[in-house]
Amino acid sequence: MISGIAVLQASRRPTLSSAWLRVLGTFIGSVIGAAYLSLLPFSAVGMAASIFGTVLLCHAARIPDHARLASLTVAVIMVLSSTNPGLSPVLNATLRFTESCIGTAVAVLAVLMSPDTAERRE
Secondary structure, three states: OHHHHHHOOOOHHHHHHHHHHHHHHHHHHHHHHHHHHHHOOOOHHHHHHHHHHHHHHHHHOOOHHHHHHHHHHHHHHHHHHHHOOOOOHHHHHHHHHHHHHHHHHHHHHHHHHOOOHHHHHO
8 A cells, every 4th residue: 555655646647647657667676676586596786786777777768767666676576585585586576566556556546536636726
């Protein structure tokens, strides 16, 4: 539900924009975190390199606003996978992405069901 709180804005347009940022950033971070941990074991240097690569990828793809969230997702996935070695990195990334999508969807639905602030002023 943290995702929902982070996405929720006062009106529809900013909430939808924030939701898109959240979903795409989490997806990018999940893919990079899972890919790294599927090929190599966790290390602080590897995590730093993955985060740096994530930021470069987001800037190269011209979505720099997504870099912060994607990097955070990489870090969360890598740390959780290192503390829970029995949890597959792919499953960990999938669970993280799914949790973020559920929270984001709840926030978007809440905003879509409520009257827009522009409509309230009229």
